[in-house]
Amino acid sequence: MKNYPVMYSNTYTTPSDTKGFLSSRLPSLFFYPSMAKIAFCANREAKLGKSSDQAWVKASLYIIKALEKVGVSLSFENLSAFTELNTPCVFIGNHMSTLETFALPAIIQPHKPVTFVVKSSLLKYPFFGDLMASRNPIAVDRTNPREDLKKVLTEGCEKLAQGKSVIVFPQSTRSTEFDHAKFNSIGVKLAKKAGVPIVPLALKTDSWGHSKLGKEFGPIDISKKVHFAFGTPVMAEGNGKEAHASVCNFIESSLEKWKK
Numbered sequence: 001m002k003n004y005p006v007m008y009s010n011t012y013t014t015p016s017d018t019k020g021f022l023s024s025r026l027p028s029l030f031f032y033p034s035m036a037k038i039a040f041c042a043n044r045e046a047k048l049g050k051s052s053d054q055a056w057v058k059a060s061l062y063i064i065k066a067l068e069k070v071g072v073s074l075s076f077e078n079l080s081a082f083t084e085l086n087t088p089c090v091f092i093g094n095h096m097s098t099l100e101t102f103a104l105p106a107i108i109q110p111h112k113p114v115t116f117v118v119k120s121s122l123l124k125y126p127f128f129g130d131l132m133a134s135r136n137p138i139a140v141d142r143t144n145p146r147e148d149l150k151k152v153l154t155e156g157c158e159k160l161a162q163g164k165s166v167i168v169f170p171q172s173t174r175s176t177e178f179d180h181a182k183f184n185s186i187g188v189k190l191a192k193k194a195g196v197p198i199v200p201l202a203l204k205t206d207s208w209g210h211s212k213l214g215k216e217f218g219p220i221d222i223s224k225k226v227h228f229a230f231g232t233p234v235m236a237e238g239n240g241k242e243a244h245a246s247v248c249n250f251i252e253s254s255l256e257k258w259k260k
Contacts (some may be wrong), residue, residue: 010080014073017224024071027220029150034066035084037100039127051134053109059131060106067099071222072139072207076107081230082199083111088165089233090156090194092187092247093201094178095169095256098216099208099226104167107228117186125216138166143161152186153193160194167201178207178255180248188244191240200231200247202254229254 023030045051064074082089087106092106093100101116108114116132120139123129137157140148156166168187171179191198204227209218232252236243 001043009076010078012074012076012082014068014075014252018210020066022137023069024222027070031066031070031220032217034069035063036127037123038062039131043126043128043131046131046134051131053113056105056109056135057109058133060102060104060109063102067097067207067220067226069221072220072226073097073222074103074226075228077227078110079107081233082108082165084198085199087196088112088159088163088241089197090187090191091165091167091189091199091200091201091205093169093231094166094183094251095171095174095204096176096205097174097208097210097218099205100203100228103226103228107132108165108167110163113163114167115159116167117156119171142172148196149186149189152190153230156190157194159200160190160196166190174210178251180252183248183251185240185244186204188236188247191243192240197233197235198243199233200250201232202229202251203227204255204258210222225258227254228260 019159020030036061042051043191045055068074082091088114091114105114115135115137117138117140118132120141123133123137123139125132138152138159140151142148152168159166168190170184170186171182171259188198204225207224207226211218230239234243234246
């Protein structure tokens with residue numbers, strides 16, 4: 001796993017020879033059993049108190065490899081935006097699917113200790129709830145915005161002061177469309193209070209679809225390429241509106257570029 005290029009390159013694109021002949025014709029059928037096995041094993045270790053940063057990265061890499069094997073092509077751009085920072089940071093990105101939650105640890109954790117702001121309900125999910133809880137995320141209920149903001153600012157500043165970066169998805173829910181109006185400034189407020197850089201994160205992960213039963217595990221569509229791009233770090237100054245606009249503009253321009 002040490003030589004897997006996702007972890008150490010500034011950019012990465014899935015090689016064309018990674019997909020299996022049969023699995024790429026039935027991607028959902030082949031991917032989900034593999035994903036369930038990986039998640040179950042990692043979650044079991046976490047439940048037993050044996051989780052570690054290395055185990056988290058390893059499980060994340062296995063998920064990426066499982067996606068590639070069924071024919072999903074992934075692209076990661078400009079990792080140096082955060083790997084060259086000598087401080088922790090706040091990653092602020094759009095949220096499309098379950099894929100980014102599974103994939104981002106493999107991209108970021110080898111370079112910077114990191115955790116997520118997550119819905120508290122995710123910590124109770126089978127297969128990965130215990131694993132997520134073992135990462136000491138900032139868990140919010142999303143029923144009281146004022147209380148959520150207070151918790152994110154308090155716990156987020158503590159984690160950043162300890163050298164741990166924080167990933168924030170400010171949208172109220174996962175969506176394949178980016179709505180500027182629904183993209184709140186909680187991540188900008190955290191970065192400003194902690195005095196750390198913001199790293200914009202644009203992603204397109206609709207290859208992992210939504211199902212009628214929920215947004216976690218929908219059909220895998222290998223015709224849709226997965227993109228992750230990190231933007232130039234910015235500092236939140238004044239009221240933070242300029243930094244917030246910069247993040248939104250980066251996400252919007254990236255999504256527009258990926259449509260072509």
